[in-house]
Amino acid sequence: MSVGLAPAADRLIVTTEADWNDAWYLVCMKVSTIGFVVVDARERVAALDALRAAGITDISGYLDAHPAVADRLRHGMVILDVNEAAVRMFGAAGRADMIGQRTQRFFDPLCTAQVNSARAFATGATAFQQQAHSVRLDGSRFETLFCVVPRADGATSGLWLASFVDITEHVQRQTSLNTLRDELAHVARISTLGELSASIAHEIGQPLSSIGMTAGAMLRLLDRDNLDRDLLRRQCQRIVDQVARAGDIIDRTRRMATKRDSVRTLVSVAEVLTESVQFVRHDLDRIDVRFSLACAGSDALVQADRIQLQQVFVNLLMNAIQIHRHARTMMPEIMIETSDHGASVVIDILDNGPGIDPVNAERLFDGFFTTRAEGLGLGLGICRTIVAAHGGSIEAGARSHAPGARFSVRLPLHRT
Template identity: 75%
Template sequence: MSSGPAAAGGSIVPTETDWNDAWYLVCMKVSTIGFVVVDARERVAALDALRNTGVADLSRHLDANPAVADRLRRGMIILDVNEAAVRMFGAAGRADMIGQRTQRFFDPSCTAQINSARAFAGGATSFQQQARSVRIDGSRFDTLFCVVPKADGTTSGFWLASFVDITEHVQRQTSLDALRDELAHVSRISTLGELSASIAHEIGQPLSSIGMTASAMLRRLDGEDIDRDTLRRQCQRIVDQVARAGDIIDRTRRMAAKRGGTHSPVAIADVLAESVQFVQHELSRNAIGLQVVGSGADLIIRADRIQLQQVFVNLLMNAIQIHRQAGTPEPMIRVEIVREDGAIRIDVADNGPGIDPDHVGQLFDGFFTTRADGLGLGLSICRTILAAHGGSIAVPSRSGQPGATFSVQLPL
């Protein structure tokens, strides 16, 4: 290691070369993180060639040309590795990895390599992503993959990649996700139990209509003059009511099903409308008014439809139960849909007695409840579901106003 000029007091001031040497020593000889020095000049040249041929949108070009993407994945050769990388990838020694193309150590489904190419082509100076890595023996494990220009801050094509084994973390997160889904399922079953009378009433209405329509048809068939048009309309009415009953049963079955979360584009207005259908009989039975402000028809989010229904059904049922217990005069629930920058806010407000200030800090804690027959899971599950969607739930202050408001925010 070279030395720079002496500083005041006779100490030695390290030069840039000293720092680079020390940096390399720590990474390659001391660190417990797996470090890999990569020759990416082949990839850099391929990216330059794409730019020279007029490719402006690299991501779109790679999506349309898988062969080009594959060449970029292969365009990186391992020059050096540290002992931590040797152990992590199950190699007998450094020679097992040096000279290999980095593609060998990534699962074919992993997007980390091609995403790093997109990032650096776009001007990024560093990149990191969770990756699915492959050991020498072919076994898979999860890593946090990071890559930066090696030492001098240039993008000449010599890069330093690092790997942190996060397999245990991913397994713990998977277990937590499974536990969250299990608790959400328990909460849904509990909610459906509370709504059993409403569901029975909902199904009873189309069944009653079917029975009355069929009886009317039989009477007409017993008569001398058969009006085919009238019979046709009555048959159609039966078909419509059967479809209505089927929709109620399907909706209830989906809510009760034990299933993993599946995110897809959904219109928030549709989710809210379906949630209101679940509680409509409870609203009518308790003479509670419902006001929905803002259509939200064009507001699309990526979410699990059933889990979001669970959130809004829970909030609506909480408001209904508060009104029922408090005997609120002229009870009302107001649902307001508000578009914000890059997000959507849904406020569920009631004009009941409000929330005890002593309980505000505990509302979203698991198993906290003020109801003798409550599980204390509802609001906690709501918060967990929304967090998994990149959203949140809060209880904003309503100074001078009656009742309580639960404010849900979700990214568009």
């Protein structure tokens, strides 16, 4: 195959070496900020064709099951030409340092971009883009936005054009912002736990009190002449159960207080809400709140950090409780309702308190804004940040047909 491009009626076709100076090529090669690489992908195209000829239709699944084949595809591309931006980006002395090398030399061994591009083109894609872990000639790593398109229609010629944009600084800034967000979230959790200290102490006190009473009863049983072993066994089991309950409370509190990296898993919205209510149960009881939790579609699942979602709902519940406490609401109510909206689930936290002051409505989610003298003003701002990081949204407003406030959290649903 000759390498080069010449203009045809409405497209560009592969022809001879002398035609590399046509317009599209000049534009790409002269760009000073984007690294362009012309790639000979004939080996990869031939390998994919061989898989199809063997009757394999699910090429993506086949590559998952045969990592050696996927690795061969990573090695199946050779660099034909590069522009000066690519030379600088990859730390080469000149174009000759890169031309003729196989492309995997410039990707981290664990980077999936090359194999994923093969999957994409095998299923009919006309372009591919992914963040990639790239490697300079001196071995140093950096982050790029990697894009590749087949130069000719259908990707059958094997002449592909790849581009690299160095996004290392952007990734570092994003990492710093995520770290700052997690730091603020941790501060807000500690603040919330401080407000919940009476509730936590009460929760732990209940099983400890039960353990003490049961142990006293066991001592009295041991003083009897006719020892009832079955009753003694039941009392021992009661102590074991209460110890487990106290341990669960301590573990739950420790998880909320621990500073750690965000970990996202598939979680049940109903379970997270139930766990969040456990944190504030004593505070609900202290002001005699009539509380209800109604989960429509209790099997709703979201991809989320369980502790961060708990933080959001605990904070919203605590705000509602404090509003009732300060306003001295007659017959206070707090309701949680969930509803399925196709691609998302909406969780509404409703109360029958005085509602949201219109003067404060626009500033409600601003950092360090608070209407309470003892408040830090971090809670609602962190709630919005956490929800947004999960691809969702949060809003506040008045209830539709009753007095009070409504906070609505919308999260994308995980569909199996």
